[in-house]
Amino acid sequence: QVQLQESGPGLVKPSETLSLTCNVSDASVNSHTHYWDWIRQSPGKGLEWIGSIYYTGHTYYSTSLRGRLALSVDPSRNHFSLRLHAVTAADTAIYFCARRTLDNFFDYWGLGLMVTVSS
């Protein structure tokens, strides 16, 4: 069974950089048939797709975060990562990592990690 698990800090100060990692089990981030994505859910709101990375390193970013968001993939550790710069309170959310098929469906998700931006 494919499993994804987010890890990282639960609290980040405003203006700092949020770094999260998604560890993947029973699947390879070197897959030619899947992308690796990040989705977040702000308090009281719905799901917001924020970015995607392919094993080649090719990325897609949400226009709302472009310029602050950087995704990377590490096949040697079978994980992928997110770095979000200059965070504000608006970045407070549950961050999910997910695997996306070539047909753009998210077939496996992590449990999610709550990240609060506060001083």
Place this chain on the structure above:
Amino acid sequence: DIQMTQSPPSVSASVGDTVTITCRATQAINRWLAWYQHRAGEPPKLLIYAASNLIGGVPTRFSGSGSGTEFTLTINNLQPEDFGTYYCQQANSLPPWIFGGGTRVDIK
């Protein structure tokens, strides 16, 4: 960007009832639509892809229909384990991949 509107925002139903959730897209997306179930403390779960294809292991009381701009998720014979929030997602060829606002299903 394509926007997705779900209705109703919430529904309370009894075991055995039929629940219908609607999702509308601002542009035609053919059948590029998925439905997810999200229960607290669990990862979101893909139920249906390409509008009407049930993921293996998902009970057949779940069904999806529609194409173009209007889609429906139907839960027949509602069971206690079906509580949670349901989201649609447009899976068009280009990002961003937008989710509907969600429909919370409560069991009476």
